[in-house]
Amino acid sequence: MFTWIVSDFGLNDAIESGLVKTPRVVIRDDGKFSKNYKSRFYHLYMDREVKDDLNRPAEPQEPLPDLVLNGYYLLGKDWLETKRSWESLGARTPPVVITVANRTETAARIKNAFDKGKVLIEELCNPDGTLHIDSKVLSEAESKDEATLAEESVNGEEESEGPRKLTKKEQGELLRLTVDTVGRLGAPGEQIQNVISVGMLSEGWDAKTVTHIMGLRAFSSQLLCEQVVGRGLRRTSYELNPETKLFDAEYVNIFGVPFTFLPHERDTGTPPPPPSFKTAVMPLKEREKEFFIQWPNVVRVDRSFKTRLTFDESKMQPLRLNAADTAQLVELAPIVDGKPDISKISEIDLQRLGERFRLQKIIFEAAGSIFELIQPSWPGSKELLLSQVIANVDRFIRSPALEIEPPLFYQDDLKRRILLTLNMNKIVQHVFDRLKSDSTEALVPIFDTVKPIRSTSEMLTWYTGKPCEPTKKSHINFCVFDSTWEATEAFHIDRNRSVEAWVKNDHLGFEIVYVFRGVVRKYRPDFMIRLTNGVQLVLEVKGQDVPEAKAKHSALAEWVNAVNGHGGFGEWAWDVSFDISDVDEKLAKHAA
Numbered sequence: 001m002f003t004w005i006v007s008d009f010g011l012n013d014a015i016e017s018g019l020v021k022t023p024r025v026v027i028r029d030d031g032k033f034s035k036n037y038k039s040r041f042y043h044l045y046m047d048r049e050v051k052d053d054l055n056r057p058a059e060p061q062e063p064l065p066d067l068v069l070n071g072y073y074l075l076g077k078d079w080l081e082t083k084r085s086w087e088s089l090g091a092r093t094p095p096v097v098i099t100v101a102n103r104t105e106t107a108a109r110i111k112n113a114f115d116k117g118k119v120l121i122e123e124l125c126n127p128d129g130t131l132h133i134d135s136k137v138l139s140e141a142e143s144k145d146e147a148t149l150a151e152e153s154v155n156g157e158e159e160s161e162g163p164r165k166l167t168k169k170e171q172g173e174l175l176r177l178t179v180d181t182v183g184r185l186g187a188p189g190e191q192i193q194n195v196i197s198v199g200m201l202s203e204g205w206d207a208k209t210v211t212h213i214m215g216l217r218a219f220s221s222q223l224l225c226e227q228v229v230g231r232g233l234r235r236t237s238y239e240l241n242p243e244t245k246l247f248d249a250e251y252v253n254i255f256g257v258p259f260t261f262l263p264h265e266r267d268t269g270t271p272p273p274p275p276s277f278k279t280a281v282m283p284l285k286e287r288e289k290e291f292f293i294q295w296p297n298v299v300r301v302d303r304s305f306k307t308r309l310t311f312d313e314s315k316m317q318p319l320r321l322n323a324a325d326t327a328q329l330v331e332l333a334p335i336v337d338g339k340p341d342i343s344k345i346s347e348i349d350l351q352r353l354g355e356r357f358r359l360q361k362i363i364f365e366a367a368g369s370i371f372e373l374i375q376p377s378w379p380g381s382k383e384l385l386l387s388q389v390i391a392n393v394d395r396f397i398r399s400p401a402l403e404i405e406p407p408l409f410y411q412d413d414l415k416r417r418i419l420l421t422l423n424m425n426k427i428v429q430h431v432f433d434r435l436k437s438d439s440t441e442a443l444v445p446i447f448d449t450v451k452p453i454r455s456t457s458e459m460l461t462w463y464t465g466k467p468c469e470p471t472k473k474s475h476i477n478f479c480v481f482d483s484t485w486e487a488t489e490a491f492h493i494d495r496n497r498s499v500e501a502w503v504k505n506d507h508l509g510f511e512i513v514y515v516f517r518g519v520v521r522k523y524r525p526d527f528m529i530r531l532t533n534g535v536q537l538v539l540e541v542k543g544q545d546v547p548e549a550k551a552k553h554s555a556l557a558e559w560v561n562a563v564n565g566h567g568g569f570g571e572w573a574w575d576v577s578f579d580i581s582d583v584d585e586k587l588a589k590h591a592a
Helices: 011-017 048-054 066-088 104-115 135-143 168-180 222-230 285-291 351-356 359-377 382-397 407-411 413-422 424-439 484-495 547-566 580-591
Strands: 022-029 096-101 130-133 194-197 210-216 251-255 279-281 294-296 298-305 319-322 329-336 346-349 402-405 440-447 453-455 462-464 468-470 478-480 499-504 512-516 519-523 527-531 536-541 572-577
Touching: 011 329, 048 066, 048 519, 066 096, 066 210, 066 251, 066 346, 066 413, 066 424, 096 104, 104 130, 104 194, 130 168, 210 222, 251 329, 279 478, 285 499, 298 359, 298 547, 319 424, 351 413, 359 382, 359 413, 359 424, 382 424, 402 407, 407 413, 413 424, 424 440, 424 512, 424 519, 440 547, 468 484, 478 484, 484 499, 484 527, 484 536, 484 580, 512 547, 527 580, 536 547, 536 580, 547 572, 572 580
Parallel strands: 022 251, 096 194, 096 210, 130 194, 210 251, 319 402, 536 572
Antiparallel strands: 022 329, 279 462, 294 453, 298 440, 329 346, 468 478, 499 527, 512 519, 527 536
16 A cells, blocks of 8 residues: 555664664773762763863873773773684774764874874774874865875876875865775775764764774763764674574674663653742843953963973872772673663673783883973973983882772782773873972963953853852852852952952853872862952862862962963962951952
């Protein structure tokens, strides 16, 4: 009767019937759990040690967070075993790892980590097998006047039978063709084994050879999860097993993508309550002239270094590495019938990879990362810099300032080397932070290229159900309170005679990057205040001067010194209020 039929055959049905690969997600590991009692690799990007670090405009040479590298070690080890298995079966194309990153800067850092061998799985770090593709990379390729695939002859003429030059249009087309032909014999993408992307893989890209997926971005919906996971679900073979008359199972292992099937809620039960009242928080145009506040948008602080690096161990806080915080074994379960099937758990274990991690190699790798961070601002020879960095890293790793727990991991050489390798970035950032403090001659603020200056006028209207009060001397109409202490401080600031204008740093985008225990993080100081003498005061509210608070304040002091050293943004100062009663005293001190 009908010439066509429409059938609702969803992704879950396709997985259960074996028409596509079965996705396997991380369900647990031997490290600590996330706040929702899941493996930290389940939605890796949302981990506190990862999100702040990846969600900033970092340079390509800046090392990736340890948890991200740990995930690549685990995926990479499993990929290596898959590659060897495929080769034993005569496969001519390699299995493929794909990464979906949150921003172009993160993708560039991942590419740099693989190109420089920072992921200590050599087989996966082959630049010829790595494909970095996003809108920025593609536009750069297409903007080049020409790209040369072969050297010209001495007399300036191209070899008659050699490859010719590609125009910028052809270069962009070749890049797109490589993406589209990953895993296809005889095509440009035949030997690609590592694909690094930002958003382009959610636009219909599929390859049969994808076996591993790393998600390093926020996944706000299950549809987005399914789009990314779908990039790895196409089977490599559709031949029936002669004995079972069914397809043999094929799998794709997934880190960082919180993939599951959520049941639809039924329209039963009591109706939802009415929405609570929300206060609109916004800048007021009529107050702009009098209470407008602006600040330099500093993405990082560079420095010029002394020619002789100093490293004062007595001033260094100990770096504690606990084996309980570092995953060395993960368990994955296939998603069947909408939930993990724990009867078919597979493991990835890093124990055997420890044989590759010699102590001297660990020292050289850490020193190489620090060298890349210092070298752009280094006034002396590269050889002198590298020798000093290696010596200081060696001193630190063998010193009491590096504490390893439990004692078994310190005494067992193999376990110690594995723990050091999986916490490489913490070591790098910890030593680099000390070298910065002891060896810096001058601070140089680096401004955001798109918005070098930000202001209260740029804040978009937002809505809150939190307690708030109207302001008098602020460009923003309301101050939203996160605590009673903050509310009291805001009351005093708004009425202090030394205050010309102020704003609570909420939805303004003013952030300070700091390092604590080797982890790069961001925080938002509580208040920005313009005093009657013209000083711009950044005031932080803090109950206790704990070690992490000290790290924040040190980074804030560095930010203020760099901005004042620049000289183009007036005079800035910073302070910390440790008690409600001291806020007037702090304001008076800087207004004098």
